[in-house]
Amino acid sequence: MSVIDRVTSEFSRLPGVGPRTALRLVHHLLRTGPDESRRLAAAIEVLAERVRPCATCGNFGDEEFCAICSNPRRDTSTICVVEGSFDVGAVERTGRYGGVYHVLGGRLSPLDGIGPEQLNLRSLFERIRSASGEVREIILATNPRVEGEATAVYIERQLRPMGLRVTRLATGVPVGSDLEFVDGTTLAQALEARREM
Amino acid sequence: MSVIDRVTSEFSRLPGVGPRTALRLVHHLLRTGPDESRRLAAAIEVLAERVRPCATCGNFGDEEFCAICSNPRRDTSTICVVEGSFDVGAVERTGRYGGVYHVLGGRLSPLDGIGPEQLNLRSLFERIRSASGEVREIILATNPRVEGEATAVYIERQLRPMGLRVTRLATGVPVGSDLEFVDGTTLAQALEARREM
Numbered sequence: 057m058s059v060i061d062r063v064t065s066e067f068s069r070l071p072g073v074g075p076r077t078a079l080r081l082v083h084h085l086l087r088t089g090p091d092e093s094r095r096l097a098a099a100i101e102v103l104a105e106r107v108r109p110c111a112t113c114g115n116f117g118d119e120e121f122c123a124i125c126s127n128p129r130r131d132t133s134t135i136c137v138v139e140g141s142f143d144v145g146a147v148e149r150t151g152r153y154g155g156v157y158h159v160l161g162g163r164l165s166p167l168d169g170i171g172p173e174q175l176n177l178r179s180l181f182e183r184i185r186s187a188s189g190e191v192r193e194i195i196l197a198t199n200p201r202v203e204g205e206a207t208a209v210y211i212e213r214q215l216r217p218m219g220l221r222v223t224r225l226a227t228g229v230p231v232g233s234d235l236e237f238v239d240g241t242t243l244a245q246a247l248e249a250r251r252e253m
Numbered sequence: 254m255s256v257i258d259r260v261t262s263e264f265s266r267l268p269g270v271g272p273r274t275a276l277r278l279v280h281h282l283l284r285t286g287p288d289e290s291r292r293l294a295a296a297i298e299v300l301a302e303r304v305r306p307c308a309t310c311g312n313f314g315d316e317e318f319c320a321i322c323s324n325p326r327r328d329t330s331t332i333c334v335v336e337g338s339f340d341v342g343a344v345e346r347t348g349r350y351g352g353v354y355h356v357l358g359g360r361l362s363p364l365d366g367i368g369p370e371q372l373n374l375r376s377l378f379e380r381i382r383s384a385s386g387e388v389r390e391i392i393l394a395t396n397p398r399v400e401g402e403a404t405a406v407y408i409e410r411q412l413r414p415m416g417l418r419v420t421r422l423a424t425g426v427p428v429g430s431d432l433e434f435v436d437g438t439t440l441a442q443a444l445e446a447r448r449e450m
Contacts, residue, residue, distance in 0.1 A: 058314070058315055058320070059296075059299050059300055059303045059304050059315045060300070060304060060313060060314075060315075062296050062299070063296040063297060063299070063300045066292060066293045066296040066297075067293075069289070069293075070278050070281060070282075070293075071277065071278070071281050072274065072277070073278075077269065079339070079342065080268065080269070080339065081267050081268070081270075082300065083313075083337065083338060083339040084267060084268050085267075085297065085300060085301075086300070086304060086313050086338065087337070087358075090301035090302070091301075092266070093297050093298070093300050093301035094297075094298065094301045095263060096263045096264075096266075096267075096297055097294045097295070097297035097298040097301065098294070099259050099260045099263040100260060100263075100282065100290050100291075100293055100294035100297070101290070101291065101294040101298075102256050102259070102260070103256055103257070103260045103279065103282060103283070103290050104282075104287035104288075104290035104291045104294065105287070106256045107256050107257060107283060116257060116280075116283050117255070117257075118255055118256045118257075123255070140280065140284070141280060141283065142276070142277065142280040145276065161284075
């Protein structure tokens with residue numbers, strides 16, 4: 057396999073990158089020259105060497121504890137539970153959340169062999185217990201799909217005996233969307249959860 | 254800048270990769286673990302170290318001469334001139350071309366400061382001259398856009414005194430397309446260049 061074919065096939069392993077896109081990326085690197093390729097390779101290498109899950113919440117970061125967990129101004133009484141570290145960024149970008157996170161590293165999916173043991177759930181329960189009452193609310197922010205919903209329901213049942221507040225992100229019509237393009241299930245839920253103005 | 258931000262910004266430099274896609278790629282690498290990242294980094298590093306333009310045609314390859322130029326079964330009397338090495342792959346995939354290539358490394362674009370001196374044109378003319386009559390046809394396969402057309406016209410003028418056959422890829426309606434969706438210029442050219450059945 058030629059070097060170009062090898063890099064193309066490596067790029068193709070990335071999500072959303074087909075063989076044609078991969079080839080285009082490789083030719084872009086060839087056009088821009090070896091320095092550009094070396095920068096990219098070095099950055100990815102550092103990613104492999106340095107980035108690891110936070111010892112507390114499982115979010116990825118450069119240190120033992122992630123930037124959020126090591127920030128003394130974050131409210132540790134509220135934990136937002138998300139499927140992946142990607143979702144932490146999504147919630148952070150809202151600028152409306154001051155609590156901390158817990159990254160599950162997936163969602164329950166029996167068909168793929170992902171049960172409670174495969175998720176960072178034990179560390180969540182231990183974290184709540186060891187905080188001895190300091191944690192007051194758990195926001196379940198798993199994705200509003202079948203598996204994310206099942207994961208939320210499972211966690212809620214486990215947490216119920218602990219007597220803390222367990223909430224779920226609201227589902228409904230996305231802000232700025234046209235009702236015409238909103239799926240029926242979402243619209244039905246939005247109708248049911250309608251609020252006084 | 255955190256390691257994740259740095260890799261994300263490096264990925265964003267690739268064509269067609271916006272900040273969101275870049276972030277998704279980085280999180281994919283984090284999910285799949287350091288070995289996957291190291292493989293990708295190593296492949297890109299090898300690309301930077303090993304791949305270089307062919308000494309004859311300018312196409313990228315692992316050796317001094319590319320796989321096509323060093324293949325004794327290729328017909329060196331026909332040279333297909335393309336803008337980039339990406340285009341070599343496109344012509345090769347047709348399986349209908351047995352000649353060799355010459356990669357210009359771009360197209361004439363005065364507004365971007367790209368004149369004849371910035372393209373691999375001198376090497377094309379020298380290549381034809383040093384073959385002392387062996388080259389019989391030049392196929393100008395620059396892209397059928399304004400700049401590619403201008404580049405083809407420029408090269409044709411330079412080659413005219415040499416007395417060889419200079420051809421251009423046919424333009425017309427793409428096979429399998431609907432006339433409805435073909436732009437007017439293409440349709441006009443297809444009409445003008447119509448053939449007897």
